[in-house]
Amino acid sequence: MRSAHRVETVRTAERTLMAQLPDGALMQRAAAGLAAACAAALPHIYGSRIVLLTGSGDNGGDTLYAGARLAKRGAGVTAVLLNPTRTHPEALKALLRAGGTTTTPTAPTTPSLINRADLILDGIVGIGGKGGLRPEAAPLAELAAASPATVVSVDLPSGIEPDTGEVNGPAIHADLTVTFGTHKPGLLIDPAREHAGSVRLIDIGLASTLPATPDVESLQHADVAALLPHPSPESDKYRRGVVGIAAGSARYPGAAVLAVAGALRGGAGAVRYVGPAADAVLTRFPETLVSDKGPRKAGRVQAWVTGPGAGDDAAPVAEALSTDVPVLLDADGLRLADRDAVRARTAPTLMTPHAGEAAALLGVSREEVESARLTAVRDLARGYHATVLLKGSTTLIATPDDDTPVRVNPTGTPWLATAGSGDVLSGLAGSLLAAGLSPLDAASAAAYLHGLAGRYAAKGAPTIAQDVAEAIPAAWRDITA
Structure with missing residues (x-):
């Protein structure tokens, strides 16, 4: 599992560790x-x-000391000093002793120096940076972007917000970010994540002084494998869990078919379908248990999925919310659900909006949600007393409890931005809810599987939602192998 910690937490851990080490040892590491x-x-x-x-500061010191090490190995190293009077003095001496040279941002030779570089090391600002690059540094980011050189950022790309993943002004676009001790949330969350390139974590001994619970975490194969349900010899379809799907309409029968497709591949033992698309569902999936009654009379289930393709029919959504089992709200269900009814539920609720739906629920613009995804998912989870999976370029999952880390899904492909893909995800997550996973774990595992299945289905080319559903077993086997 990848863990990320906020700046304040990192600084406290660094101070604790530095008190145990010789002066300067942490920077040298x-x-x-x-x-x-x-x-x-x-x-x-x-x-x-x-x-x-x-x-200036420790980030610049790390950069200069690293430059000194490279200069000793025969590289030609030049430091562009943004604030010569505040440059880390000992690190600068080390660079000069190793044969490195210095210049300034305004020197006439600086643009050609950057353009001819093989590697540019971005040590402009560290974890203390806020609000994008300052005017004197912004031109350097433009020069670095135009250079054919490999751009490596020190700890995080200069100009991004380390705690939130926001980008509120000019910022470096790195090919590689080398971060120390722990990831920072901005390295995992868009739009800042796109600035980071590949991320490499360097162990500097910080783990012993960091708190056990991170602020943000990102699951990996082993973590998801531990969550996925596995039938025992005594299992039958009911013990494995039954998920109910109340979705679709005369106008959108395909949403019901795709939600059922995701649910059938999600680990539950059976799927019950309620809605006007029963014929379409049975034609595609004859193993589905179909009812012509509402959610409360359809038969026992361990979780409900409601909303995909529902149109304007709020009755199934309200009826599902009135049950005492976990409910997943998606698509039209997010719009049709009564906020007070969601907040009043004693059984768990999982909401799965995309940015546009989240914006409507929060009463803000889509651009605000996409630029501040961490804030948006936290606000929704608190406001609805629900677990929220915010879909997008980085999928985030948050609970109403601020002390529970937000999870960031690392899998996926832009080809997943296709009609019906979200319906497959809702069915998959609902099936995992019915199999007994908590909303946080069901959402996390479903997003991971769905993203991996999307990669398999696309293979670098356009795909469709049905192909994504059919690729879920391959993704499951990959994770559990």
């Missing part, structure tokens, strides 16, 4: 790891041209 990562990013070190974009 970071610089050694950074230099090794830079060396691995170059075809050769000797004769390489390296430019250090160097700010």
Whole structure:
């Protein structure tokens, strides 16, 4: 599992660790790891041209010390000092002793120096940066973006918001980010994640001083494998869980078919369908248990999925919410559900909006949600007393409890932005709810499986929702193998 911690937490952990180490030891650990990562990013070190974009403070110190190590191995290293009077003095001395040189952002040769570089090391600002790059640093980001050089950011791309993943001004676009001790939330959450490129975590001994519970976490194969249900020899279809699907309409029967497709592949023992698309569902999936009654009279289930393709029929949504089992609200169900009814539920609720639906629920613009995804998912979870899966370029899952880490899904592909893909996800997550997973775990495992299945279905080309559903077993086997 990848864990990420907020700036305040990281700084407290660093102070605790530095009190146990000789002066400067922590910076030297970071610089050694950074230099090794830079060396691995170059075809050769000797004769390489390296430019250090160097700010003040410890981030600039890490950059200069790493530059000194590379200069000792034969690289030509030049540091562009944004604030020469506040540059880390000992690190600057180390660079100069190793044969490195310095210049300033306004020097006439700086643009050509950056353009001719093989590697640019971004050490402009560290975890203390807020609000995008300052005017004197923004031109350097533009020059770095235009250069053919490999851009490596130190700890995080300069200009992003480390705690939220927001980008509120000019920022560096890195090919590689080398971060220390722990991930920062901004390295995992868009739009900042897109600025980070590949991320490499360097162990500097910080784990012993960090709290056990991170602020943000990202599951990996082993974590998801531990969550997925597995039938025992005594299992039957009812013990494995039954998921109810109240979805679809005369206008949108396909939403019901796709939600059932996701549910059938999600680990529950059986799927009950309630709605006007019964004929379409049975034609495609004859194993579905179909009822012509509402959710309360359809037969026993362990979870309900309601909303996909529902149109304007609020009755099934309200009826599902009145049950005492977990309910997943998606698509039209998010719009039709009564907020007070959701908040009053004693059984768990899982909501799965995309950015536009989240914006409507919060009363803000879609752009606000997409630029501040972490804030949006937290606000929705608190406001509705529900677990919320916010779909998008990075899918986030939050509970109403602020002390529970937000989960970031690392799988997926842009090809998943296709009609019906979300219906498959809702059925899949609902099936995992029925199999006994908590809303947080069901949402996390479903998003992971769905994203991986999307990769398998697309293979770098356009795909459709039905193909994504059919690829879920392959994704499941990959995770559990």
